[in-house]
Amino acid sequence: MFDILRYELYKMQRLKKVYFCAFAINFLPIMILFVLTVLFFKGIIYRDFGMMQQMFVKEFGSGIMGVLVVLLSFFSWSSWFFQTIIAGELISKEFENKSIKLMLLMPFKRLTIYLGKLLSTIVFFVVNLAIYLSLCALIGVALDRVFGFKVFALIDYQLLIKICNAYFVINFSYIALVFLVSIFARSAESTMAFTIFATFALKLIDNVILLFGKLDIIPYYIADKIVNYSYLKSCEVIKYEKLVKMAETGDYANMPLAFDMLGINILYSLAFLYIGYQVFKRKEEKG
Numbered sequence: 001m002f003d004i005l006r007y008e009l010y011k012m013q014r015l016k017k018v019y020f021c022a023f024a025i026n027f028l029p030i031m032i033l034f035v036l037t038v039l040f041f042k043g044i045i046y047r048d049f050g051m052m053q054q055m056f057v058k059e060f061g062s063g064i065m066g067v068l069v070v071l072l073s074f075f076s077w078s079s080w081f082f083q084t085i086i087a088g089e090l091i092s093k094e095f096e097n098k099s100i101k102l103m104l105l106m107p108f109k110r111l112t113i114y115l116g117k118l119l120s121t122i123v124f125f126v127v128n129l130a131i132y133l134s135l136c137a138l139i140g141v142a143l144d145r146v147f148g149f150k151v152f153a154l155i156d157y158q159l160l161i162k163i164c165n166a167y168f169v170i171n172f173s174y175i176a177l178v179f180l181v182s183i184f185a186r187s188a189e190s191t192m193a194f195t196i197f198a199t200f201a202l203k204l205i206d207n208v209i210l211l212f213g214k215l216d217i218i219p220y221y222i223a224d225k226i227v228n229y230s231y232l233k234s235c236e237v238i239k240y241e242k243l244v245k246m247a248e249t250g251d252y253a254n255m256p257l258a259f260d261m262l263g264i265n266i267l268y269s270l271a272f273l274y275i276g277y278q279v280f281k282r283k284e285e286k287g
Helices: 002-013 016-025 027-042 044-096 100-104 110-147 157-184 188-214 220-228 240-249 262-286
Strands: none
Touching: 002 044, 002 110, 016 027, 016 044, 016 110, 027 044, 027 110, 044 100, 044 110, 044 157, 044 188, 110 157, 110 262, 157 188, 157 262, 188 220
16 A cells, blocks of 8 residues: 555656646745745834734734634635646546556556545645644734744634534545545546536535425425435535524624534545445546
8 A cells, every 4th residue: 555655646746737736725824924034024013003003902802713713725626626636637637648557557556546635635735734733823923923822822723623624524535525526537637627617516416405395395394305415515624504604693702613513524434445446446447
């Protein structure tokens, strides 16, 4: 397994698209750091915003975890989008240019090849998560030095670990879904197109089921139960219903977070991976 993982990582290192995807995933904190650096060296922070520092301290102090949640949510969605490119290169591209036949000549089982590609994509995600958190930490240092905010003293680290673990589980399911789509796709480009289409299609199906419930075509409690346990619902860490309630009540101390669907999300991941492997195995036999 280690040899095939190292081989897949070596191939990823030679792909220019991998570095583009890594930059795109980490673009938001890079942009924030760039803005803070420009403002710092221009010397306009203290000149223009020094009078408002106490106001910012109060708002920033109560909202620091909200800022981190938004940043990590952006990371999760950008990782999902650009991982379609990586999966497309590792699977669809190899079937497109027939290089998969060379891998089948290696002394590896087909399951090992499949898991090697999966693990290399997970490594790509974990490395980017580490880079992203490091960049966010640099933003915290910059805000501490420039504004005087004690950012790191305001972070709930136990909650931060739970959020990171939740997004790891969810992005693992994204990777499993993308791998399933990439096996059916004929090229790396179509992998991205089909994955985006599948996401919108799943959302449309959820809305149609709810509509059927409201029109009494099916019992509403059944429709609501199906939608609440759908794949896209299992991917939600920030709950829309709790977010709306928080905005209505103004109670910003309670985060609109929920981790209760992660077990369901893992089941979806296992189902995607199992189906994907069965198709991958048969596609190899034909290819």
